[in-house]
Amino acid sequence: MSSPLSAASSLAGGCHCGSVRLVYTSAPVPADTHPRACDCSFCRMHGAAYVSDPAGALRIAVADAQALLSYRQGSEAALFRLCGRCGVLVAVTYEQDGRMYAAVNAGCLDERDAFAPAVGASPQLLSREQKIGRWTRLWVPEVEWA
Numbered sequence: 001m002s003s004p005l006s007a008a009s010s011l012a013g014g015c016h017c018g019s020v021r022l023v024y025t026s027a028p029v030p031a032d033t034h035p036r037a038c039d040c041s042f043c044r045m046h047g048a049a050y051v052s053d054p055a056g057a058l059r060i061a062v063a064d065a066q067a068l069l070s071y072r073q074g075s076e077a078a079l080f081r082l083c084g085r086c087g088v089l090v091a092v093t094y095e096q097d098g099r100m101y102a103a104v105n106a107g108c109l110d111e112r113d114a115f116a117p118a119v120g121a122s123p124q125l126l127s128r129e130q131k132i133g134r135w136t137r138l139w140v141p142e143v144e145w146a
Contacts, residue, residue, distance in 0.1 A: 008025045008026055008027045008053075009026065011109045011110065012110050014090065014108060015085070015086050017086040019063040019064075020062055020090050021060075022058060022061070022091065022108065024056065024140070025053075025056050025057040027055055030111055034118060035049035035050055035051050035115050036049060037049040038050065038121050039120055039124065046089040049105070049118040050121075052138055052139040053140060056140045057140060057144070058102050058104060059143075060081070060090070060143065066084050067084050068082070068083065069081070069082045070082075075131055077131060078093065079092065079095075088105075088108060089108075094132065094139065101136055101140060101141055102140045102143045103135075106118075
């Protein structure tokens with residue numbers, strides 16, 4: 001029997017300076033995946049458009065503890081993960097009941113140009129509870145830190 005990720009592809013990426021590297025594993029191919037461009041002021045300032053797969057996985061490797069910054073804004077439930085050296089926003093995470101969920105900024109992936117065009121998303125129109133429900137349904141539920 002094959003695992004859910006057996007037909008998946010792994011996409012590498014990271015920040016500009018290389019201090020934060022990631023591998024995103026997802027079954028849907030990039031050409032069939034529309035990154036979600038959040039319309040909040042923080043994400044717009046960073047040009048972020050996120051991809052995630054609820055059956056996928058994400059591995060984030062950080063050069064050292066100072067290479068990763070975390071920032072909360074909006075409902076303050078999610079943590080935006082940025083490189084402390086070059087300032088690139090690489091992902092957003094949310095933790096609940098000991099499980100971490102994440103969405104990857106598609107612009108940080110080496111294959112960023114292979115994705116379908118981004119579509120708008122307006123999470124600021126949702127309540128905190130609605131956001132959390134959306135994240136736990138859509139985001140990657142397997143996040144590994146190295």
